[in-house]
Amino acid sequence: MCLYFVKNRCDEERAEHISDTEKANFCDYFKPSNKTFKSVDKQKSAKAKADLAALFGDELPVKTPEDESLSPAELADKKLRDMLNGL
Incomplete structure (x- = not known):
């Protein structure tokens, strides 16, 4: 899901090589x-x-x-307020 991960390898030159991709890892360049x-x-x-x-x-x-006219943030805020008003 990384922009730099192409053809099953990382194209970022400074990134550390991850040998076991099944385990949890962290990358500063993700x-x-x-x-x-x-x-x-x-x-x-x-x-x-x-x-x-x-x-x-x-x-x-x-x-x-x-x-349709609301931004994603405004729409999320509206949904949250509607949900809380229903309690």
């Missing part, structure tokens, strides 16, 4: 790659979310037009 979890198919993603919600008995969140 930079998350934006290509790792990119969703390509919106329909497939929506179906997967619906299947998971059905599996766990949850309801799918309903987006309002107001939600």
Whole structure:
């Protein structure tokens, strides 16, 4: 998931070599790659979310037009406030 990890090896010259990648390790040069979890198919993603919600008995969140204009931070704040108001 690192930007520098290409073809099963690290391309960062200053990074320490990790011989056992199955064990926990730490790298000062780790930079998350934006290509790792990119969703390509919106329909497939929506179906997967619906299947998971059905599996766990949850309801799918309903987006309002107001939600579309909010930034991700504002949307998270709104969801948190709605959740706390329901208690």
